[in-house]
Amino acid sequence: MPHAIPDAAAQNPASLSLVANVSLNINGAVHRLALDPRTTLLDTLREHLHLTGSKKGCDHGQCGACTVIVEGRRINSCLTLAVMHEGDRVTTIEGLGTPDNLHPMQAAFVKHDGYQCGYCTPGQICSAVAVLDEIKAGIPSHATADLTTAPAATTDEIRERMSGNICRCGAYSNIREAITEVAGGKV
């Protein structure tokens, strides 16, 4: 992720301030923000842009409820600062689909009952979409038996790759079925 150094503060350490400017492309719209540098990407989305789909479960990288896709890769938005993402493209659950035009992964979660309370669901869905891209890109996982062959969207692979998304309601098996269906596999 290469970064430009746009602000005066970075040019001249003497003018370092407690406000930092950052421009983010969120779900296709560019937002220019002046933020306290402490603001995480998650708080920026929820508190500043009112995109409350991304959830705060733990705020410490342990639950995955805050998962969003940045420059095509899923990350925990609670453990990254917004100012570290100058110019980056961020996709949240709001950018994947709409109630009238669901993303296939959203539709599959509905069909397979991949949730109960729904709190973990936006993170699960963002993660699941990225998981299938990772498998397509040939990125191995702990469940990949042979590192020299391309991984496939097997049950073991999906379970391992989704282990960073915790569901207190225990909807795991339905979540796995939804992902398997989108991957084109037999549920």
Place this chain on the structure above:
Amino acid sequence: MKPFTYERARSPADAAAAGRMPNAKFIAGGTNLLDLMKLQIETPSHLIDVNGLGFDKIEPASDGGLRVGSLVRNTDLAADERVRRDYGVLSRALLAGASGQLRNMATTAGNLLQRTRCPYFYDTNMPCNKRRPGSGCAAIGGVSRQLAVIGASDACIATHPSDMAVAMRALDATVETVRSDGSQRSIAIADFHRLPGDAPHVDTTLEAGELITAVNLPKPLGGKHIYRKVRDRASYAFALVSVAAIVQPDGTGRVAVGGVAHKPWRVEPAEAELPRGPRAVTARLLEGARPTADNAFKIPLVERTIAAVLAEARA
């Protein structure tokens, strides 16, 4: 989080020089530093974002090895075709750590420098010599199931939590740095992490403001590469014990162990015992171990994990 100022570093020399500012910290993936800043265990007043420095490449080195940029993400290092083919133990160790989301952010340097997961280090109400030098160690006599069985001191019994570092110790990687005066050096991984001694607040031999630029892997060693991690859950948990091994067809090899000490634990003379089997290797490797009642199970667990790894290597 305590307030801090933020800058994006423009060059390695700039970053290293800025690192000399009192109470400044580099930030890479942020997955450990921000976690600790939220708990006010780390309280830097200035953050230097090193993500724009271009250290995100994996390149062939002149000695036949690989030069891994310090900003290469854990996902990308694990997925690199050359690493998967020639340094399988490293791919496996990385993939056994954290979650997909975290590995997408976590960097090579940040992973090496992640801090202990000792529960008392995280609990700011408790004494901890690593967090607050001189305050005491709540883990000694406390809950120490996860903690060290060897190389510890009366001041600290923490373990280093990284999986990646254990594989790098088995490979004998070297860490390349630039110091705040601009000079460069290279540190053998064996000398990079410290034992706690009477200064457990110092995790590594890096100087203040010293910036990691790359980690060098030696030329491929051949053999079978295995990383076996034993943990409380099948995924997304830190190791109780882990074993990184490179075993040659003639039965010789290298073994490094995680989850037992303040640094990845490797004792080269123990490797000479490989032909005599896991019991002999473990006896030498953990000679002088001083486990607590809570974590004495780690000693037989290391032996059994080494046994499993050697059986896999023969299969």
